[in-house]
Amino acid sequence: MSNKISVLGAGSWGSILASILVQNGHDVTLWARNTDQVNEINQQHTNQRYLADFHYPINLTATTDLTTALTSANIILFTVPTPAIRSVAAQVQPIIAQHNQKPLIVHASKGLEQNTHLRISQILQEVLGNHQSGIVALSGPSHAEEVAKKDITLITAASTDLTAAKTVQQLFMNDYFRVYTNSDLIGVELGAALKNVIALGSGTLAGLGYGDNAKAALITRGLAEISRLGVVMGANPLTFTGLSGVGDLIVTCTSVHSRNWRAGNQLGQGQKLADVIAKMGMVVEGVKTCQSAYELAQQQHIDMPITQAIYQVLYQDADVQTEVKQLMQREGKAEI
Numbered sequence: 001m002s003n004k005i006s007v008l009g010a011g012s013w014g015s016i017l018a019s020i021l022v023q024n025g026h027d028v029t030l031w032a033r034n035t036d037q038v039n040e041i042n043q044q045h046t047n048q049r050y051l052a053d054f055h056y057p058i059n060l061t062a063t064t065d066l067t068t069a070l071t072s073a074n075i076i077l078f079t080v081p082t083p084a085i086r087s088v089a090a091q092v093q094p095i096i097a098q099h100n101q102k103p104l105i106v107h108a109s110k111g112l113e114q115n116t117h118l119r120i121s122q123i124l125q126e127v128l129g130n131h132q133s134g135i136v137a138l139s140g141p142s143h144a145e146e147v148a149k150k151d152i153t154l155i156t157a158a159s160t161d162l163t164a165a166k167t168v169q170q171l172f173m174n175d176y177f178r179v180y181t182n183s184d185l186i187g188v189e190l191g192a193a194l195k196n197v198i199a200l201g202s203g204t205l206a207g208l209g210y211g212d213n214a215k216a217a218l219i220t221r222g223l224a225e226i227s228r229l230g231v232v233m234g235a236n237p238l239t240f241t242g243l244s245g246v247g248d249l250i251v252t253c254t255s256v257h258s259r260n261w262r263a264g265n266q267l268g269q270g271q272k273l274a275d276v277i278a279k280m281g282m283v284v285e286g287v288k289t290c291q292s293a294y295e296l297a298q299q300q301h302i303d304m305p306i307t308q309a310i311y312q313v314l315y316q317d318a319d320v321q322t323e324v325k326q327l328m329q330r331e332g333k334a335e336i
């Protein structure tokens, strides 16, 4: 069955997810705020700033007009960075309030809101109000650059409403993109958000010249602290052994495609955070989410030493090498 899908946000992830949906036979409109970018997608079928040299399906159309993008959409996919979710949802809300049927709300973003510490589905629920079916989070190890090449990619569609998760699974499944379902929305969203913080740390270690032992140690102990916070927040600990947990942690902590890893790498080489972010020109979600994760850990009295060290570097101008030393010199502990 063909669906009418509105994809909000035309960065690397939104534009490639929109392409998959078009390839899978759906009627897709991509919404972006930048006119030049929309013209480029519609006329050249490229999006050079975000996915250089990739050609989008010719029947993928883009618009800067949100009302046009949302017209008769039965599914809305949010793919803007976390800090933009609330403002974009606030623009969507009055438009879909006029629709006879409530669209299914899906998001593919990875982060926690600053100050409120809310997960993305919570922000969407707050702004859009109750929906007939639950909000679905799409998450897992998936760099757009590899999906563009149709490399094999496996992700998870998570919702408290399994029917909604299965609908999203069917939308995206094809011979290179395989989607599982998961009812643990909290665990999937927390795994997605918190892995970006650990990936900043992994890049930093590489920038400082540490090797594979250090990387494996960081991934493993990073997973331990993600799970500790996740369980207190209501997640199923098993979710962190899945695609949105260890799967995404591995890819983001080891891939040169990762903006979070690359940002950390540059910090480890001594560059300033503001310069790193300015040069990236794309979202580095881990930076803002680190502050939320740090504050949540403080509030919940959860031991998250790696997140704390990264917070000190990002927000308190702490010396990176000193933070690594301090992590290593903590008192001996039991592993589990």
Ligand SMILES: NC(=O)c1ccc[n+]([C@@H]2O[C@H](COP(=O)([O-])OP(=O)(O)OC[C@H]3O[C@@H](n4cnc5c(N)ncnc54)[C@H](O)[C@@H]3O)[C@@H](O)[C@H]2O)c1
Pocket (backbone or CB within 6 Å): 009, 010, 011, 012, 013, 014, 032, 033, 034, 050, 079, 080, 081, 082, 084, 087, 088, 108, 109, 110, 111, 142, 143, 144, 145, 281, 282, 283, 285
């Ligand atoms: N890139 C990937 O491979 C990938 C994979 C999985 C998940 N994600 C997640 O998807 C989300 C988006 O990432 P991305 O890589 O597409 O980011 P990006 O930086 O490539 O693009 C972000 C897009 O959002 C737009 N945008 C930003 N603020 C906006 C606002 N207020 N209103 C309207 N548009 C706005 C930007 O103009 C840009 O087009 C992030 O949460 C990221 O963690 C990315």
Ligand SMILES: O=P(O)(O)OC[C@H](O)CO
Pocket (backbone or CB within 6 Å): 110, 140, 141, 142, 143, 196, 199, 248, 251, 252, 257, 258, 259, 260, 261, 283, 284, 285
């Ligand atoms: O490039 P990053 O670091 O934002 O990571 C992108 C995806 O989340 C990887 O699964």
